[in-house]
Amino acid sequence: METNVLLDKAFLPKNLGNSSVLLNNVFIKSATFEGMYKNGIPTEKLTAHHVAMAKGDAALTTVSYGAVSEYARTFKDQMYINDRSLEELKVLAQKVHEAGGKVSMQLTHCGYFTKNTQIKNPLAPSRVFNEYGFLSGIMFSKAMNRKDMDKVANQFADAAYRLKEIGFDAVEIHMGHGYLLSQFLSPYTNKRKDEYGGDIENRSRFPLEVLKKVINLLGKDFPVLVKLNLSDGFKKGFSLDDCKYVSKKLEAAGCTAIVLSGGFTSKTPFYLIRGDVPLAGMIKNGTSFAEKITLALFGPVIIKHYKFSSNFFLDQAKEIRKHVDIPLVYLGGVDSKKGINEILNSGFDFIAIARALIHDPDFLIKIKTNEIIKSGCTRCNKCVVEMERGGIRCVL
Ligand SMILES: Cc1cc2nc3c(=O)[nH]c(=O)nc-3n(C[C@H](O)[C@H](O)[C@H](O)COP(=O)(O)O)c2cc1C
Numbered sequence: 401m402e403t404n405v406l407l408d409k410a411f412l413p414k415n416l417g418n419s420s421v422l423l424n425n426v427f428i429k430s431a432t433f434e435g436m437y438k439n440g441i442p443t444e445k446l447t448a449h450h451v452a453m454a455k456g457d458a459a460l461t462t463v464s465y466g467a468v469s470e471y472a473r474t475f476k477d478q479m480y481i482n483d484r485s486l487e488e489l490k491v492l493a494q495k496v497h498e499a500g501g502k503v504s505m506q507l508t509h510c511g512y513f514t515k516n517t518q519i520k521n522p523l524a525p526s527r528v529f530n531e532y533g534f535l536s537g538i539m540f541s542k543a544m545n546r547k548d549m550d551k552v553a554n555q556f557a558d559a560a561y562r563l564k565e566i567g568f569d570a571v572e573i574h575m576g577h578g579y580l581l582s583q584f585l586s587p588y589t590n591k592r593k594d595e596y597g598g599d600i601e602n603r604s605r606f607p608l609e610v611l612k613k614v615i616n617l618l619g620k621d622f623p624v625l626v627k628l629n630l631s632d633g634f635k636k637g638f639s640l641d642d643c644k645y646v647s648k649k650l651e652a653a654g655c656t657a658i659v660l661s662g663g664f665t666s667k668t669p670f671y672l673i674r675g676d677v678p679l680a681g682m683i684k685n686g687t688s689f690a691e692k693i694t695l696a697l698f699g700p701v702i703i704k705h706y707k708f709s710s711n712f713f714l715d716q717a718k719e720i721r722k723h724v725d726i727p728l729v730y731l732g733g734v735d736s737k738k739g740i741n742e743i744l745n746s747g748f749d750f751i752a753i754a755r756a757l758i759h760d761p762d763f764l765i766k767i768k769t770n771e772i773i774k775s776g777c778t779r780c781n782k783c784v785v786e787m788e789r790g791g792i793r794c795v796l
Pocket residue numbers: 430431432433434464465506574577627661672673731732733734752753754755756783784785787792
């Protein structure tokens with residue numbers, strides 16, 4: 401189709417999958433850890449951040465990393481779903497609605513990817529070494545038993561239900577990036593010998609149980625998106641073939657849309673964003689002397705660099721597009737009018753954007769009105785450092 405026609409169409413209202421939630425257009429602000437919390441409670445800054453996204457024409461803005469419990473957090477101060485945070489989130493949802501947008505919450509459990517010292521034995525599919533948190537004294541994970549699994553599945557469902565009750569328009573279950581559900585999906589961390597480990601049918605059993613529990617409790621009309629890896633980004637991790645299998649299962653289970661991404665934060669953290677590794681800032685942010693020195697000495701070796709290119713996940717994502725009919729959200733390196741047209745031409749239903757909107761919340765308005773054709777974000781990735789220094793922002 402002619403490109404301008406496609407782009408114009410992308411700015412027209414569209415339902416979020418089969419739900420009755422009508423979005424203003426196809427653009428979604430992707431979840432980016434905001435770091436705008438105090439003792440686990442969101443601050444007013446978080447509301448202002450998402451209102452700016454809605455005003456900038458992101459039809460659905462995703463609040464990042466709502467931990468499903470106090471013990472599901474990667475960092476101690478991080479937000480989790482409880483009575484107090486829900487009071488603030490209710491205001492956030494109201495204000496996003498007043499600004500003309502819709503709001504979703506990314507629901508996450510860290511699994512063993514944590515340096516939250518409240519947690520002595522972080523949960524995971526298997527007992528594995530905690531390469532991320534060992535310097536904080538959290539050495540190994542605990543392999544989850546049936547009781548743990550039921551508890552965690554209920555926490556996801558309860559959190560989703562409570563968000564629906566306070567006016568959120570959607571939830572996104574995080575099954576990617578090396579968090580708990582992704583740890584189940586990945587053969588790198590799932591070494592179980594029971595029906596929850598082994599082939600992809602078994603490795604996906606628990607994540608699918610979680611999804612079904614959420615959908616059963618919320619009802620079919622409430623949008624439940626899933627963020628899923630195309631691949632973990634290394635050999636012996638979750639593969640594109642695994643993604644094909646899981647996408648079909650998500651479709652059959654009644655998931656509203658799949659947000660495709662990639663990478664495993666404890667092993668390939670920059671696979672999912674690409675561009676510069678802001679090592680100096682990461683060293684400064686280190687929570688202990690040991691962490692700072694380890695990063696300084698081994699950072700360049702252990703943190704792999706991936707070159708940025710526009711739409712860097714498009715080739716992999718197209719493979720999934722061929723394989724399923726469920727609405728797909730393209731994510732990864734969206735930074736220009738040309739790139740957006742390419743994605744629309746490839747049959748994706750929605751487009752999620754992170755850094756171009758952190759750099760300029762009005763990016764979409766400027767693209768729509770032809771004020772710009774490309775984002776000014778340089779992928780310096782210093783926003784990654786800023787999120788732990790009082791709140792995510794662009795340093796440019
Ligand atoms: C500072 C920063 C924080 C992020 N935090 C999260 C997060 O909490 N949850 C998540 O799923 N992805 C997170 N991401 C990944 C983004 O959602 C997105 O997948 C990635 O930045 C690629 O999209 P982009 O090229 O449009 O920036 C983060 C990315 C950045 C740059």
